[in-house]
Amino acid sequence: MIHPHLGGDTTERIVMVEGSGCRLRDAHGREYLDATGGLLLAHVGHGRRDLAEVAAGQMAKLEYFSSFHEFTNEPSIRLADRLIDLAPSPMERVYFTSGGGEAVDAALRMARLYHHRRGEPERTWILSRHFGYHGISYGGAAATGMPMFHQGFGPMLPDVRHLTPPMPFHPEMYGGEDPTEFCLRELRETIEEIGAERIAVMIGEPILGVAGVIEPPSDYWPRVRELLASHGILLILDEVITAFGRTGHWFAAGRMGVTPDFIVTAKGLTSGYFPMGALLVADHVVDVVTRDEGVIGGYTYSGHATGCAVALANLDIMERENLLTAAVEVGDHLGARLRELEELPFVGEVRQIGLMIGIELTQDPDTGEPLSAGWVPPLVRERSGVIVRNNPNTVLVSPPLVMSCGEADRVAAAVTDVLTEYATGRGRRKAA
Numbered sequence: 001m002i003h004p005h006l007g008g009d010t011t012e013r014i015v016m017v018e019g020s021g022c023r024l025r026d027a028h029g030r031e032y033l034d035a036t037g038g039l040l041l042a043h044v045g046h047g048r049r050d051l052a053e054v055a056a057g058q059m060a061k062l063e064y065f066s067s068f069h070e071f072t073n074e075p076s077i078r079l080a081d082r083l084i085d086l087a088p089s090p091m092e093r094v095y096f097t098s099g100g101g102e103a104v105d106a107a108l109r110m111a112r113l114y115h116h117r118r119g120e121p122e123r124t125w126i127l128s129r130h131f132g133y134h135g136i137s138y139g140g141a142a143a144t145g146m147p148m149f150h151q152g153f154g155p156m157l158p159d160v161r162h163l164t165p166p167m168p169f170h171p172e173m174y175g176g177e178d179p180t181e182f183c184l185r186e187l188r189e190t191i192e193e194i195g196a197e198r199i200a201v202m203i204g205e206p207i208l209g210v211a212g213v214i215e216p217p218s219d220y221w222p223r224v225r226e227l228l229a230s231h232g233i234l235l236i237l238d239e240v241i242t243a244f245g246r247t248g249h250w251f252a253a254g255r256m257g258v259t260p261d262f263i264v265t266a267k268g269l270t271s272g273y274f275p276m277g278a279l280l281v282a283d284h285v286v287d288v289v290t291r292d293e294g295v296i297g298g299y300t301y302s303g304h305a306t307g308c309a310v311a312l313a314n315l316d317i318m319e320r321e322n323l324l325t326a327a328v329e330v331g332d333h334l335g336a337r338l339r340e341l342e343e344l345p346f347v348g349e350v351r352q353i354g355l356m357i358g359i360e361l362t363q364d365p366d367t368g369e370p371l372s373a374g375w376v377p378p379l380v381r382e383r384s385g386v387i388v389r390n391n392p393n394t395v396l397v398s399p400p401l402v403m404s405c406g407e408a409d410r411v412a413a414a415v416t417d418v419l420t421e422y423a424t425g426r427g428r429r430k431a432a
């Protein structure tokens with residue numbers, strides 16, 4: 001088996017065998033507390049019999065049939081209706097996929113097709129953003145603004161331009177200008193340079209996730225949206241992480257007052273009980289792309305009956321157990337505890353929105369070198385069994401939405417112990 005993100009000759013792998021709520025157990029019987037939600041998705045917690053029973057029931061009735069041409073199935077019709085009801089702005093149709101990257105590709109394809117069918121086939125350019133993550137399909141990887149996902153993989157999708165996102169904690173990136181003004185000016189200049197008549201769409205995460213939980217100033221997305229719309233450029237919001245409660249809302253777009261043309265989702269849609277994504281498409285786009293021979297191309301597993309039944313039951317659980325409210329309450333509790341880490345000399349900023357938390361490290365107090373966050377997750381896990389993740393300089397905490405305040409306290413204590421020890425080891429504190 002080729003394991004993603006595992007280079008070299010690692011002999012010991014952690015073989016997870018069981019889960020319940022936020023707890024996990026490996027093949028050696030060691031216990032863990034999941035503060036990552038797997039990969040930001042185990043919203044309703046692990047090992048739920050109720051979801052297993054729904055999957056078994058649907059499989060015994062009709063596991064799958066094609067959603068191509070004139071065929072469909074009941075769970076996929078009901079799920080599409082449910083997602084349209086939950087959507088923060090008018091959405092007309094849903095295109096189902098097997099995950100986030102496929103949904104990103106579908107959105108990019110549909111955006112180009114929209115302009116093609118409207119008689120503007122030269123509108124092919126895709127605007128995306130540095131530090132954005134959109135998956136590793138070739139379309140998604142091309143849109144992703146992180147060079148490690150491009151290098152060594154040959155030519156990416158052509159006609160993609162990455163722009164600067166606002167990252168208020170890094171004013172040095174904007175040469176003294178206000179970050180939002182800088183980003184809007186860059187967007188205006190880019191549209192002028194490429195020519196609006198050649199640009200199809202812009203894609204972005206409402207809150208940068210993998211890059212470190214970075215929320216833009218509140219006027220950024222509404223102003224971007226307005227500027228794009230004035231040039232006939234479509235907007236895809238990639239809500240693979242942020243949809244379905246992680247920020248305490250069904251969609252972050254609603255929280256930000258933006259009305260995109262497409263919303264890309266996955267992860268929390270099924271809480272990981274089935275690999276699935278869903279692309280929500282606004283009515284004016286649907287009207288155009290379903291003309292003539294319709295949307296060409298689909299995925300074999302689009303609208304998988306069992307996946308859709310599981311997604312519906314997962315959304316029921318989220319409603320019944322008030323997990324959106326829980327994400328805010330437990331998130332605020334955990335965020336407040338972790339924010340105390342800003343006292344440490346190498347902790348720059350602790351950012352928390354619902355149950356998405358990033359702890360950005362700055363530089364090593366001894367050497368002044370940028371401090372990698374890679375050592376934190378293994379140490380936290382070895383010491384306390386708490387599982388967190390990292391990107392190059394940020395510790396990422398994103399537990400299942402069912403995490404209790406008591407469990408959140410364990411997570412906070414585990415991370416705090418490791419980071420405080422690193423600071424005390426060097427005998428320094430920021431204030432001193």
Ligand code: PMP
Nearest residue numbers: 099100101133134135238240241
């Ligand atoms: N977009 C975003 C914002 C993501 O965070 C991810 C996955 N982390 C993806 C797209 C890709 O989703 P998948 O891995 O399901 O293809």
